[in-house]
Amino acid sequence: MxxxxxxxxxxxxxxxxxxxxxxxxxxxxxxxxxxxxxxxxxxxxxxxxxxxxxxxxxxxxxxxxxxxxxxxxxxLGLGREWRVIILGAGKIGAALAHYEGFRQRGFQILAAYDSNPEKVGRKLEGIPVRGIAHLERDVAKEKPDIAVITVPADAAQQTLDLVVRAGIKAALNFAPTQLHAPADVTVKTVNMAMELEGLSFALVNR
Amino acid sequence: MxxxxxxxxxxxxxxxxxxxxxxxxxxxxxxxxxxxxxxxxxxxxxxxxxxxxxxxxxxxxxxxxxxxxxxxxxxLGLGREWRVIILGAGKIGAALAHYEGFRQRGFQILAAYDSNPEKVGRKLEGIPVRGIAHLERDVAKEKPDIAVITVPADAAQQTLDLVVRAGIKAALNFAPTQLHAPADVTVKTVNMAMELEGLSFALVNR
DNA sequence: TTTAGCTTGTGAAGAAATTCACAAGATCGT
DNA sequence: ACGATCTTGTGAATTTCTTCACAAGCTAAA
CATH class of the missing domain: 1.10.10.10 (Winged helix-like DNA-binding domain superfamily/Winged helix DNA-binding domain)
Incomplete structure (x- = not known):
């Protein structure tokens, strides 16, 4: 095609x-x-x-x-349910877990993962927070399709590596950093800092 | 140029x-x-x-x-401080107000605005939440440069109109909807649903 | 049935963005 | 001081994306 x-x-x-x-x-x-x-x-x-x-x-x-x-x-491939996991149970993770647009369009959030033991076992907007150590096992069992990465920038690449190793082929990255992945893995990045800088550029150039 | x-x-x-x-x-x-x-x-x-x-x-x-x-x-115009207001004191607004990357790069968040009287007068991650009715007056006084729109999709266009009428020339939109603005106003949209659909498309087309 | 009025689908043209390829400078070791 | 080795800056070539422009098809009215 x-x-x-x-x-x-x-x-x-x-x-x-x-x-x-x-x-x-x-x-x-x-x-x-x-x-x-x-x-x-x-x-x-x-x-x-x-x-x-x-x-x-x-x-x-x-x-x-x-x-x-x-x-x-x-x-667009929206005829089916896509299974999503969230990596990083912080503020952005919470906002996403809460976001209705996901479920509405067939994106089902299975779980969130965090490395902070304080957060593990709790819920994030109704979604269970699990320890990152369980990721590989859970992925093998639950077969999520998409990983949403909301960890801090300095942990984003290693988190993506983990996700890729577990066999997930698509990721949406919110960390303000460029990520590198094998060619068969699709990664999209939402970078708010970059958007703001685009606005800044527009404001000074007129 | x-x-x-x-x-x-x-x-x-x-x-x-x-x-x-x-x-x-x-x-x-x-x-x-x-x-x-x-x-x-x-x-x-x-x-x-x-x-x-x-x-x-x-x-x-x-x-x-x-x-x-x-x-x-x-x-990129990062030599100066840019003054930012957030429209909509919900989960996304909170995540943004909390986001360190903004201040770090010279984007100073002045205030958040919300139409819900329950929220007005409180703080959102340390930032004051004000009533939307005060927007025009506040903008005249404080001259913010950039408006970040985090209201629900069905209120986004009217919020942008308000912001434009108040004289702001740049906006960052998080509502999953296409916004229309005069040519001298720069609007960038961050649409998470669209990014996810891009991943969905990539997953079904290989 | 014929005509007038729309709107699609698509090659071809045009514009924009990316990549090529190489002359021109700069450095370093001898 | 000279040759070997880098790496930039940039026209030209190429590729990609968008717009043009019009034949073809559908509807509705007379």
Whole structure:
């Protein structure tokens, strides 16, 4: 299959969100132009993005909202439940465990892990906190798909190494540091410091 | 000035982080190749990125770590204190207020705002929580530079509108929704749901 | 059935970002 | 002082991403 750009996948994700709004409002069709307006892009871009996966629209009419939603969910792999573990039971871990958007979209949080014995055995927003030493065993048993890393920056790489060794193939990193992983493991980083610096740059350059 | 790509700014931000590590380890020079290895890019990319702003290296030697750090901080606008307010005193707001990386890099959090009277008057990780009704007046007085939006998705656009009306020119949005703002206002969105969907896509497409 | 009015899907064109490749400097050891 | 060895800075080439532009298809009204 032709390689799909990261930016395309992000836009598909955005389109899906608008479609869900539309669906909730009971509208049945939408044009690429409307989708583009919502997403801050162009109608050509929307159509090109979709064209990588097939042709889902009707000329002269637009796209069926429920049909396109379904297809986008399939494309994005949201047809199934993904099992998630959180590494690091701190403030960010708590905010994520609490975040409704996860469960809503089929991301089920199994457990959180922490190295601090004080935290182990407690709950984090209703999710059990376990000792990091159990990670490998638990992963073998429960087969989580995705690891969310919310440990401090200086522990992030070793935590990722642990996660990779346990056999997990996808990670979402919140530590403000660049992580290195084997090619068959997908890592995405959310770096708030970097975003803020982007704003800082924008503010001084105008 | 030639327009600088977003991706370039993000990389500069990453380079700065490595340089700080290097500085802490007492190393005095670094090559574009080493910087590239850390950042998961190529040496040509590093040199090209820097070349938009001048030439900071010495042929045959590399870059002076302290000098390049200083220059990058200048370029990114980190030479000054940025004043930040947080909109929404929930879990994410708390995690951010608690996050050391902000202060460390010159982002000073002035206050949090919330519409819930229960929360107003309390503290969020040591930061005062104020009523949203005071926003406009406070902004006129305290001149914050950046608004961080951590309200629920369905309130995010109206919160941004408020912030824009008050005169703030930069916002960092954590609500999982696309926001629209005038051209002179820079908005960056951190969308965890989108990142997870990116992982989901990666997992099903291999 | 025909026509007018939309909107899709997609090659081709254009723009933007990345990588190549090498001349030009700088250092170091002899 | 000279040659060997590095590494930068940067036009040019290449690759990737976005936008253009239009034929093709669908609907609705007359």
């Amino acid at each position: 032709k390689r799909i750009a990261d930016s395309t996948v992000r836009r598909l994700s955005a389109y899906l969100r608008f479609l869900e709004d539309f669906e909730a409002r009971g509208l049945s069709t939408i044009s690429s132009d409307e989708l583009a307006r919502q997403g801050g892009t162009t109608s050509a871009q929307v159509r090109k993005d979709l064209s990588f996966f097939g042709s889902f629209g009707k000329r002269g009419l637009g796209y069926s909202v429920p049909e396109l939603s379904t297809r986008l969910r399939e494309i | 030639k327009r600088i790509a977003d991706s370039t700014v993000r990389r500069l931000s990453a380079y700065l982080r490595f340089l700080e590590d290097f500085e802490a380890r007492g190393l005095s020079t670094i090559s574009s190749d080493e910087l590239a290895r850390q950042g998961g890019t190529t040496s040509a990319q590093v040199r090209k990125d820097l070349s938009f702003f001048g030439s900071f290296g010495k042929r045959g030697l590399g870059y002076s770590v302290p000098e390049l750090s200083t220059r990058l901080r200048e370029i």
